[in-house]
Amino acid sequence: MISTKKSPKKRSKGLLKSCCRMMETYKPSAMTPSTHVEEFLAREKITDEDRVDFHREVMYGSQRYAKMLKAVVDGLYAKHSSMVNRLDRSLYTILTYLTFHRMEEMSFEGYRGVLGSLEPHKIYVFLQFLFSEELMKTWLRDQLLTIYDHSYVDEHLLGTTQNLQGLYHFLPKINLYLADLDALLRPQTKSESRKTTARAKLTKAEPFNLTRQKPRKKPLEPAPLSPYHAKPMPANLNETSLAKLENQRKMRASRRKEETISRYERRKGSSVLTRLEGHNRRSKQKKIDLHRKANEALEATLVPHTHQEFVKKSKSYYEKVKGARKGVEFRSNAAAILREEAMYKKIQEKEARLIREYEGNLRDSSKFEEWKAREEEKEVKKREEVIRQRKLDSEQAAVNARKAVEDRVQEKRTIASEMRQERAQVVELLEIERQHAVEENHARTLKVQKVRQNARDAVYNLEAVKRNRANEMQQRQEERRKFRQKEEKAALKQKRELIRQIQTMVSQAQAKARVAKTLFDPTTSSGVGSLDEMSLNELQERLVLLKLREMRELKEKRQKINSKRESKREDLTMRQKRLERLRKNKAVYSEKRRAAEHEAAVKREESARTRREKEVVSVHTRLSGARERKRAEALRLARDLETRKVAKTFLEADAAKVEEMRWRQVQRGHARKAERQQAIKVAGAERRRAVQDREKNQRTINLARREREKEKLRRNYDATLKGKKAKAMGIGT
Numbered sequence: 001m002i003s004t005k006k007s008p009k010k011r012s013k014g015l016l017k018s019c020c021r022m023m024e025t026y027k028p029s030a031m032t033p034s035t036h037v038e039e040f041l042a043r044e045k046i047t048d049e050d051r052v053d054f055h056r057e058v059m060y061g062s063q064r065y066a067k068m069l070k071a072v073v074d075g076l077y078a079k080h081s082s083m084v085n086r087l088d089r090s091l092y093t094i095l096t097y098l099t100f101h102r103m104e105e106m107s108f109e110g111y112r113g114v115l116g117s118l119e120p121h122k123i124y125v126f127l128q129f130l131f132s133e134e135l136m137k138t139w140l141r142d143q144l145l146t147i148y149d150h151s152y153v154d155e156h157l158l159g160t161t162q163n164l165q166g167l168y169h170f171l172p173k174i175n176l177y178l179a180d181l182d183a184l185l186r187p188q189t190k191s192e193s194r195k196t197t198a199r200a201k202l203t204k205a206e207p208f209n210l211t212r213q214k215p216r217k218k219p220l221e222p223a224p225l226s227p228y229h230a231k232p233m234p235a236n237l238n239e240t241s242l243a244k245l246e247n248q249r250k251m252r253a254s255r256r257k258e259e260t261i262s263r264y265e266r267r268k269g270s271s272v273l274t275r276l277e278g279h280n281r282r283s284k285q286k287k288i289d290l291h292r293k294a295n296e297a298l299e300a301t302l303v304p305h306t307h308q309e310f311v312k313k314s315k316s317y318y319e320k321v322k323g324a325r326k327g328v329e330f331r332s333n334a335a336a337i338l339r340e341e342a343m344y345k346k347i348q349e350k351e352a353r354l355i356r357e358y359e360g361n362l363r364d365s366s367k368f369e370e371w372k373a374r375e376e377e378k379e380v381k382k383r384e385e386v387i388r389q390r391k392l393d394s395e396q397a398a399v400n401a402r403k404a405v406e407d408r409v410q411e412k413r414t415i416a417s418e419m420r421q422e423r424a425q426v427v428e429l430l431e432i433e434r435q436h437a438v439e440e441n442h443a444r445t446l447k448v449q450k451v452r453q454n455a456r457d458a459v460y461n462l463e464a465v466k467r468n469r470a471n472e473m474q475q476r477q478e479e480r481r482k483f484r485q486k487e488e489k490a491a492l493k494q495k496r497e498l499i500r501q502i503q504t505m506v507s508q509a510q511a512k513a514r515v516a517k518t519l520f521d522p523t524t525s526s527g528v529g530s531l532d533e534m535s536l537n538e539l540q541e542r543l544v545l546l547k548l549r550e551m552r553e554l555k556e557k558r559q560k561i562n563s564k565r566e567s568k569r570e571d572l573t574m575r576q577k578r579l580e581r582l583r584k585n586k587a588v589y590s591e592k593r594r595a596a597e598h599e600a601a602v603k604r605e606e607s608a609r610t611r612r613e614k615e616v617v618s619v620h621t622r623l624s625g626a627r628e629r630k631r632a633e634a635l636r637l638a639r640d641l642e643t644r645k646v647a648k649t650f651l652e653a654d655a656a657k658v659e660e661m662r663w664r665q666v667q668r669g670h671a672r673k674a675e676r677q678q679a680i681k682v683a684g685a686e687r688r689r690a691v692q693d694r695e696k697n698q699r700t701i702n703l704a705r706r707e708r709e710k711e712k713l714r715r716n717y718d719a720t721l722k723g724k725k726a727k728a729m730g731i732g733t
Contacts, residue, residue, distance in 0.1 A: 012117035015051060016091065018044060019058045023090040026059075030349065033059050045567070061097045071143045072096050076129050083125045091118075095126055099167070100157060108173050115177075124181040131167065131174045334568075337575050344582055420724075 022040045026033070037059050041052055062069060073092050077084060084092070095115075103111050115123045129135065136158065144153045159166030332340075522536040534542070 012114045015054060016094065016114070016117065018046070018051075019055060019094050020090040022055060022059060023062060023093065030345070033063050043571075057102070058094055058097065061101060062093060065097060065101065068100070068144065068147050069093050069096050071147070072130070072140070075139065075143065076126065079129060080125050084122070088122065091122075092126060096130070099130060103170060108170055112177060120181050120184055124178065124185060127174055127178055127181075131171060131178070133171075136167065332576065334572055337572055337579060340579050341575050344579070 022037065025040065026036050031039075037056055041047075041055060046052060046055070070093075073089060073096060076092060077086075077089075098106070098111065098114065106114070115127075130140075141153065141158060144158060148157065154160050155163065155165055157166050159168035161168060525533045525535045525538075
């Protein structure tokens with residue numbers, strides 16, 4: 001019997017595939033990681049505690065270390081883009097998480113068992129990239145340092161060659177595992193392939209029992225072509241002219257005109273009332289169609305119209321529709337259920353986003369304004385303190401600058417005297433060094449001559465050693481050649497003995513086969529030496545076992561299909577119940593909303609009517625007041641006109657005198673303006689002249705001071721130079 005229990009490799013492979021599906025179906029914008037894991041485990045019917053914990057650890061770890069895992073997997077795809085598949089990104093992400101954070105907990109044997117359930121090529125590429133010593137020291141370490149602290153990377157995550165922590169702790173075992181994978185993936189050599197195919201040569205090749213090709217039928221002979229005869233030329237070809245064609249066209253036009261006139265003459269005899277009734281019926285039917293289309297559009301959009309008459313009609317329409325739908329059972333298919341569920345999910349996500357935005361924007365600005373006022377006051381005080389400190393610093397800087405200038409002059413004088421002393425000492429040291437250099441060059445020349453002589457002796461000795469070594473190598477090669485010839489002769493003798501034994505076995509098998517033709521024993525095999533040869537009884541037993549296994553697999557497959565179908569049916573039933581609940585809630589909400597909108601529309605209509613009445617009363621009041629004010633304004637203007645006429649007669653008498661006084665006042669104003677401008681210009685010119693005089697005096701004072709300082713410095717320098725010369729002359733004498 002064949003056991004149906006899965007092997008550890010298959011269990012690990014199924015576990016990784018399940019984790020990959022969980023990672024690929026996760027949508028961060030729709031749900032949290034914990035919710036997604038719970039739904040996925042319920043959907044896949046995973047109840048084993050170890051498998052559940054493994055799924056949770058993988059999900060939470062991939063989210064916690066997402067930045068590091070993305071950097072490593074991106075590097076893998078960048079370096080080995082032609083050797084990895086883009087569809088395996090989730091698999092490589094999970095393997096990276098297990099390698100960095102769970103290998104020590106799983107132990108290397110458990111980690112190797114998980115890797116052994118996958119394809120060797122994928123594991124070889126992944127481990128070769130991740131455990132490359134060059135990449136671990138350069139690229140991988142730099143990428144991890146951009147995310148984590150230096151101590152965490154070198155002591156826990158990656159490790160170093162000194163402390164052997166992290167990945168460096170498992171590096172020797174990984175190298176051995178890579179060597180095994182390399183031997184497994186490497187193609188076989190010719191000698192190995194010859195050993196594996198030595199027995200295969202004994203199998204006798206037989207032609208396949210293929211259906212023979214039927215002979216082709218002869219192609220049908222083409223039917224003979226019938227002779228082609230052209231139609232004769234029309235008899236009236238030469239009788240037709242352009243004038244005749246034009247006359248025919250005019251006759252056809254006149255005939256169509258007469259038919260049209262007669263048709264309209266017949267319609268004139270019908271009664272006007274009949275035509276109007278038909279037009280009214282068409283107009284009424286058109287209105288009914290338009291109203292029906294508007295109701296259908298309203299039903300589709302669920303947006304009520306604001307017009308009162310339309311609101312009443314739509315409400316009665318909805319009541320009819322609602323009453324008509326009572327007792328009707330809807331049976332939706334899987335596609336409709338999934339589409340409706342996706343629509344409700346989008347609506348719920350949108351509502352949740354709006355609620356989050358609304359809650360995030362509920363802030364009071366009073367605290368911000370208080371904080372802003374305090375900070376502005378602090379900034380003003382700080383700015384004043386900075387300005388005061390700058391003034392103090394500038395005054396202190398001026399004092400320090402004057403003192404620094406004086407110190408600098410004194411320092412330069414001291415440095416100049418020290419430099420003269422150092423120059424004299426340097427000259428003496430240079431002379432001493434020159435004498436030492438001459439002596440060293442002489443000694444170096446003698447040493448070079450001696451080294452050259454030693455080099456010639458060493459070259460001669462090296463050539464002698466090489467000649468002796470070449471002679472020894474020739475002797476060893478000759479000995480190897482003789483030993484190889486002996487081995488080849490012994491191997492040839494052994495091969496001939498094997499061939500003789502094989503020929504003997506073949507002849508014995510053929511003799512047994514000839515004897516077996518007369519007596520057939522179903523319990524014995526053919527004895528030819530083929531791979532997996534068996535007797536007739538063994539073949540029948542094997543056939544029975546294979547049939548049982550096929551029936552068992554077929555039964556298991558049916559059970560899986562039925563269980564999958566049942567789970568899918570349960571899922572659809574649950575979704576349908578949830579959708580029915582949402583539909584009921586939406587129907588109740590829509591009914592309330594329509595009732596509220598209907599009441600709001602009625603209130604708006606009532607308020608609009610009240611507002612129009614108030615506006616009519618207010619407009620009438622304003623118009624009455626405007627008429628009264630206009631009448632009073634007309635009376636006032638008439639009285640003013642009479643008063644102005646009387647005043648004009650008195651003013652015209654003294655108009656010339658008033659004009660002369662006005663002209664004199666204007667002249668006096670111009671004079672005062674000119675005097676004021678002249679005084680301003682004179683004062684400005686005097687101020688500029690005073691400033692220029694002060695600047696000129698200051699420049700003269702500064703120039704004189706600089707000349708005095710320069711003269712004083714020159715006298716001091718000449719006096720110092722004379723003293724130094726006198727001192728030098730005194731020392732020389």
